[in-house]
Amino acid sequence: MENFEVIIVGAGPAGSLAARKTAEKGLSVLLIEEHSTIGLPVHCSGWLNGCPYTEKLVNEFGRDKIITKVDRWRVWTPKGEFAYEMKFNGGYFVDRVKFDQFLAQKAVQAGSQLSIGTKVIDLIKEDEKIIGIVAKRKGKIQKIYSDLLIGCDGSKSIPMGIAEKSGILKYDKKKERKYYPGIQVEFLNMKDVEPGVIEIFFGSIFDKHIANAFVSNLDEEGHALVGFGTYQDYLNVKKNHPVLKKRLKNAQEFGLRGGLYAFLLGEALKTGVLSGLMLCGDAVGYHGIIPAAISGAMAADIAVDAVDASSFSMETLQEYDKIRRKHPIGKAKLGMSFADIPENALNTFLKEQGEMLNKELFKGLELFDYESNQKKKIE
Numbered sequence: 001m002e003n004f005e006v007i008i009v010g011a012g013p014a015g016s017l018a019a020r021k022t023a024e025k026g027l028s029v030l031l032i033e034e035h036s037t038i039g040l041p042v043h044c045s046g047w048l049n050g051c052p053y054t055e056k057l058v059n060e061f062g063r064d065k066i067i068t069k070v071d072r073w074r075v076w077t078p079k080g081e082f083a084y085e086m087k088f089n090g091g092y093f094v095d096r097v098k099f100d101q102f103l104a105q106k107a108v109q110a111g112s113q114l115s116i117g118t119k120v121i122d123l124i125k126e127d128e129k130i131i132g133i134v135a136k137r138k139g140k141i142q143k144i145y146s147d148l149l150i151g152c153d154g155s156k157s158i159p160m161g162i163a164e165k166s167g168i169l170k171y172d173k174k175k176e177r178k179y180y181p182g183i184q185v186e187f188l189n190m191k192d193v194e195p196g197v198i199e200i201f202f203g204s205i206f207d208k209h210i211a212n213a214f215v216s217n218l219d220e221e222g223h224a225l226v227g228f229g230t231y232q233d234y235l236n237v238k239k240n241h242p243v244l245k246k247r248l249k250n251a252q253e254f255g256l257r258g259g260l261y262a263f264l265l266g267e268a269l270k271t272g273v274l275s276g277l278m279l280c281g282d283a284v285g286y287h288g289i290i291p292a293a294i295s296g297a298m299a300a301d302i303a304v305d306a307v308d309a310s311s312f313s314m315e316t317l318q319e320y321d322k323i324r325r326k327h328p329i330g331k332a333k334l335g336m337s338f339a340d341i342p343e344n345a346l347n348t349f350l351k352e353q354g355e356m357l358n359k360e361l362f363k364g365l366e367l368f369d370y371e372s373n374q375k376k377k378i379e
């Protein structure tokens with residue numbers, strides 16, 4: 001019977017950080033990833049928001065691998081008018097596939113066992129404690145047991161993954177479970193691409209849930225990633241948007257990606273633990289690579305304490321909920337929908353108050369940092 005101190009499901013940023021940090025402390029760790037190549041399929045633009053934690057990870061990853069440094073944020077109204085542009089500590093764009101592979105490599109080098117091409121299909125419970133997983137690999141079903149399970153299975157955890165299967169969501173009954181589809185089109189030969197600038201275009205032309213398009217300007221050769229709600233959005237925009245239609249006229253589609261946004265209207269689940277289980281990253285409702293990585297590192301610290309104390313009860317693991325809620329990742333608004341604001345009101349709002357509110361938002365994101373020895377201070 002296979003048995004580990006910690007099983008981690010999902011080798012995204014949350015899972016790889018959790019695996020690395022627990023393995024570094026000598027725990028026996030199994031990191032399970034359903035896909036056969038880490039990082040694929042990619043759904044993300046690879047924007048690492050500017051903050052001390054990003055600097056640490058990028059130093060390790062290699063500064064020569066940065067695609068573009070980001071230093072400006074530009075906002076457009078639903079009428080297609082320029083609203084404002086602000087300088088900010090914007091972080092970097094990186095190749096998300098290479099970045100995820102780098103993080104997973106670190107986890108393996110620290111001593112984690114990695115099982116790729118292995119999909120967790122169910123959880124094993126005993127007396128309300130999660131004691132293991134049922135996994136499928138090359139058509140074979142296998143049960144693997146652990147003292148602790150760390151669920152890092154991304155945004156689909158909430159509708160159909162570990163968050164759903166574990167029953168954790170019933171502790172957040174009042175919260176509507178919100179997760180939206182998003183697509184991203186990679187373009188070459190797009191017009192007016194200004195590397196270093198992130199642009200956001202609002203308007204009812206876009207998918208009703210997200211109500212914006214997010215433009216990641218990558219390089220001067222007209223290389224950009226544009227996030228829409230749906231493919232239909234993109235087709236409408238290409239034909240009808242006052243600014244983007246000109247930019248996209250001769251642009252060449254170079255890639256198409258899709259994913260789920262884990263927005264819970266910008267708030268993570270308050271309860272992310274059960275007996276024998278912690279959830280991190282999108283699985284607990286965060287949105288973003290850095291919050292995912294930090295929550296994985298926090299869960300690892302709590303896992304190490306739990307193994308030391310041989311205590312895996314919900315009460316013991318609630319320490320994780322406490323520290324993540326007090327940390328800037330727990331306080332920042334990580335996703336917002338402007339869908340319900342009428343266009344005229346949004347036009348005025350963006351021009352009059354947008355920049356001020358944006359500055360407040362970025363102040364929060366710029367604080368993201370975490371070290372294991374910080375845990376005590378957060379407590």
Ligand SMILES: Cc1cc2nc3c(=O)[nH]c(=O)nc-3n(C[C@H](O)[C@H](O)[C@H](O)COP(=O)(O)OP(=O)(O)OC[C@H]3O[C@@H](n4cnc5c(N)ncnc54)[C@H](O)[C@@H]3O)c2cc1C
Binds near residue numbers: 152155282292
């Ligand atoms: C279109 C789009 C663009 C985005 N752009 C950005 C951006 O530029 N910057 C940013 O910070 N954030 C961005 N995000 C959000 C970001 O991608 C996520 O917040 C981040 O990836 C969360 O990390 P994670 O480790 O929690 O989950 P993920 O990165 O989603 O990793 C989860 C892993 O779990 C694996 N998995 C899932 N289920 C199972 C299972 N049953 N068994 C085994 N393995 C499983 C998956 O294959 C995956 O590898 C974007 C999201 C979308 C949808």
